[in-house]
Amino acid sequence: MKRQASRLLLLPGAAFVATVFALPVGALLLRSVSDPTWGLQNFRALWEEPVYASLIRNTVQISLATTVCCILLAYPFAHVMATRPRLTRLLTLVVLVPFWSSILVRSFAWMVLLQNNGIVNQSLLRLGLIDQPLELIFNRTGVLIGMVHVLLPFVVFPLYGAIRAMDPALMPAAACLGAGPIRAFLRVQLPLTLAGLVMGAVLVFVMALGYFITPALLGGRRDAVIARMIQLQVSQLGDWGMAATLSLVLLVATLILLGASQLLVRSPARRPAG
Amino acid sequence: MTRPTVLELRGVSKNFGPVAAVADVDLELKQGEFISFLGPSGSGKTTTLMMVAGLQAPSSGSILLNGRDLAPLPPYKRNIGVVFQHYALFPHMSVLANIAFPLEMRKLGRMQARRRAEAVLRLVGLPDLGDRLPSQLSGGQQQRVALARALAYEPPLLLMDEPLGALDKNLRAQMQIEIARLHRELGITVLYVTHDQEEALVMSDRIAVFNHGRVEQIGQPQSLYERPVTRFVAGFLGDSTFLPGKVQALQKEEAVVLTAHGPLRGHASPGVRPGEAAVVAVRPERVVLLTPGDTARENALRGRISDVIYLGQSRKFVVRLEDGSELLGLQPIGTASPAVTEGSEVLLGWSATDCNVLADSD
Structure with missing residues (x-):
């Protein structure tokens, strides 16, 4: 009785989500088979027109590269954050700063920094490390820099939690048992923090799939992504059917990834080793 | 009959900033000897143990294992067994995998490592629990597994850092007897850190009483108890x-x-x-x-x-x-x-x- 009563507490929230989110999204997705006429013509276009394949390829490539870069940067960062309590606050601040600035300000700041006569190139030139400015912006590099910058916290925090949750004596114990740093990491720390890592990586990948302002501002011609195309089709081309189809692709990809990650990280401790 | 020296500490000190955590400790450990470091928390006993294990570097002095200077060796090359206070078992590995871990690190074949792990598990009295995860064991059982893991590769020296600190009183007494039995049967050399004077008296051949980073007195339990040489020892021990x-x-x-x-x-x-x-x-x-x-x-x-x-x-x-x-x-x-x-x-x-x-x- 009591449990059923407490479920009623979910009602306002559920009603809110249903009316302002589920309904409109459902209506939009329905347009993939109903706009301009009922049928699968939108999916046929998706399959047949090469522009969509290249959009999907770009999106997946950018999202994957962003995820990999985030993992590589976030792991050491989270490790220091979790194992040096005195630095934790400062590092948390550092990683959260991009969150507190608007996406436009952030992107324009990167433009100032990364352009041909920006601070980065000027410094490198003056130090004599390069002869001519590096192409750091309006290409894939620029997109990656901008996206990694803002998505980093999504890997850092789950990883930080996972590393903090580890018994601090485990790595010293592994060392005393004869495991060098790399083997100790691969056999002990990595398996124990894998859940946090996968969770962060999936978050970043899924969010990267839907990013379009950063690729639009910091990328070049060849960095067009699905989300940007959806926006274009709705606001300028008025092709709601195609926009809905592309949205469905993104949504399904996201759901598949989330589901797969749930399976992957389900109690890694149950795996019998050795 | 004089037994060979296994471990030797010569003027070992450790400073954390201006604080001397360990000051000028000299010590010799003979083969098969059971020595306890006894002292209040913060007296430098655990820091000394960590320096022997290689997890802390001495500020000065040298540590020799079987006559060899340990300074250039990282912990994973020292081949010393360590039992930690909270067991430090790998939670994602079965009991057997935990015990086989150091053997695999020593390039033992998988089957061989498993057989050896099973034998050591029998030695500590848990022959049937090999497939369990550490979280499925009681505190006392986890402690035995930690002990088995540290004994599996027959290290020349076993370090134990307050290994019974987390157990209740009855279990402690039982484990004390168990550790003493293993020490006797295997003839291993043990360096044992504790703040429990009774534990030190029960198990040790010799006790080193630590205070403010120094060894106040070192000797057999009886001589330490009956003939303390400083006021601190007389007050701390009994x-x-x-x-x-x-x-x-x-x-x-x-x-x-x-x-x-x-x-x-x-x-x-x-x-x-x-x-x-x-x-x-x-x-x-x-x-x-x-x-x-x-x-x-x-x-x-x-x-x-x-x-x-x-x-x-x-x-x-x-x-x-x-x-x-x-x-x-x-x-x-x-x-x-x-x-x-x-x-x-x-x-x-x-x-x-x-x-x-x-x-x-x-």
Whole structure:
């Protein structure tokens, strides 16, 4: 009785989500088979027109590269954050700063920094490390820099939690048992923090799939992504059917990834080793 | 027969900033010896152990294992067994995989490692639990697995950092006997860190008492208990009552100290000088109730019993002396002497050889 009563507490929230989110999204997705006429013509276009394949390829490539870069940067960062309590606050601040600035300000700041006569190139030139400015912006590099910058916290925090949750004596114990740093990491720390890592990586990948302002501002011609195309089709081309189809692709990809990650990280401790 | 030295510490110190956590520790550990580091928390005993394990680097001094300087070796090349206070078992590996881990690190074949792990598991009395995860074991079982893991590769030296600290009292006593048995059967050399004096007394061949980063005294449990050389050791290892005074006379092994209760005689420890301040340290169980006219004991005092605490095997009693200070006594239950009762005036005494005169450093 009591449990059923407490479920009623979910009602306002559920009603809110249903009316302002589920309904409109459902209506939009329905347009993939109903706009301009009922049928699968939108999916046929998706399959047949090469522009969509290249959009999907770009999106997946950018999202994957962003995820990999985030993992590589976030792991050491989270490790220091979790194992040096005195630095934790400062590092948390550092990683959260991009969150507190608007996406436009952030992107324009990167433009100032990364352009041909920006601070980065000027410094490198003056130090004599390069002869001519590096192409750091309006290409894939620029997109990656901008996206990694803002998505980093999504890997850092789950990883930080996972590393903090580890018994601090485990790595010293592994060392005393004869495991060098790399083997100790691969056999002990990595398996124990894998859940946090996968969770962060999936978050970043899924969010990267839907990013379009950063690729639009910091990328070049060849960095067009699905989300940007959806926006274009709705606001300028008025092709709601195609926009809905592309949205469905993104949504399904996201759901598949989330589901797969749930399976992957389900109690890694149950795996019998050795 | 002299046994070879396994571990040698020469002038080992460790500073954390301006703080000396360990100061100038010298120590030799013979093959098969069980030595305990005993001291309050922050006395440097665990830091010393961590330096032997290689998890901390000494600020100065050197550590030798079988004559070889350990300084250039990282922990994973030292081949020393370590049992941590909270077991530090790998939670994602089965019990057997935990024990096989160090064997695999030593390039033992998978089957061979498994067989060896099973054998060690039998040795610690858990033959059927190999497939469990550490989280499915009780604290005592986890401790045994940690021990098995550290013993699996037959290290020349086993370090144990308060391994029983997290267990309840009964289990501790059981594990103490178990560890002592393994030590005897395997003949391993053990360095054991504890803050529990009883644990140290039960298991050790020798005890090193740590205080403020220094070894205050090192010796066999009995000699440490009966002949402490500093006030700290006398107070930390067992109970003592300290009666302060001034050394009046010193001849050979015996000192006479003039205290508020008149001259008291006791065994003089090194460092006691005539004319200087000293304390007479008396163990409660050495204090005897005297009948008037009894002159067999060199030392006698008057007082009133202010408190009696029944302990089962014995009674502890507090005597308020004439100057207001207190003296602890212990009376076994069922002895012939009259039972102590609260409020009674008594005459107490003890032999000169039953108490120690220590230089008063405080």
